[in-house]
């Protein structure tokens with residue numbers, strides 16, 4: 001909590017010090033998409049571009065999205081879904097990414113990007129498990145959960161603040177320097193997003209939406225809760241419910257089973273073969289490990305991974321993990337250093353201009 005407040009305060013300092021607040025009040029789709037794109041620039045070095053892997057995740061995502069488009073036509077979804085035109089949510093701009101990270105997580109910034117960490121992929125036993133998590137992430141987009149969070153926080157940072165810092169970002173190498181801007185921008189937004197988070201209600205709703213997309217897109221209803229069950233089996237459901245912003249995993253698994261039980265008989269016709277056979281799935285997982293090992297291990301990848309590590313994990317676990325806190329602290333420190341450098345540079349510039357007159 002202390003860390004979260006610190007980070008939030010720093011974000012405010014950065015924002016107020018460098019630029020006026022870009023948007024106050026209701027977050028529009030355009031604002032959320034813009035924020036998500038800035039964030040993506042910081043995460044991009046960790047994105048797996050291997051055509052086979054990228055093609056696979058996009059094929060699963062495409063099925064989820066095509067189903068959502070059809071359900072939207074039938075007026076499906078919460079009221080927030082109908083607040084603005086939702087056509088962008090079904091466009092080819094919508095991207096699911098595998099990101100190279102040892103962190104167990106999946107996340108979306110609410111715009112056109114949804115991230116599945118390779119660690120999560122590796123822990124999925126079946127495509128059903130992967131598709132369930134992806135459908136859940138897309139549920140956050142469909143339900144406009146980040147919009148609501150931005151409204152709660154009533155602060156939308158423009159990139160200018162971060163870019164101001166970025167001018168002074170120290171790059172460890174050639175890539176690092178170019179990447180400083182993206183990192184600083186994304187780091188500030190990580191702070192913003194950590195401050196917002198998803199509420200318990202959002203998570204439950206994303207499960208509901210995700211289940212409906214998953215089932216109608218043809219995956220097996222009996223397996224929607226499998227990945228969450230595997231997390232319970234690993235002991236990740238141990239936080240007292242009262243302290244959590246998040247439905248306990250066991251409740252989510254129970255809800256998934258109940259939803260499967262209540263499906264109409266006609267739902268049997270929705271079933272389709274998985275995108276990959278179990279054998280192909282295992283092969284793709286092996287490939288992800290291999291590709292991850294050969295990604296250029298430069299500063300930019302390291303920083304993208306640090307950002308990924310700091311992001312909320314509320315889609316999977318109510319507990320803030322120690323390594324997550326550590327990553328947040330590191331980002332705070334780096335932003336502070338950048339801020340300090342910026343101040344120094346400004347002072348020097350002022351001195352310089354006085355001397356010249």
Ligand SMILES: [Zn+2]
Nearest residue numbers: 203206314315
């Ligand atoms: Zn979630």
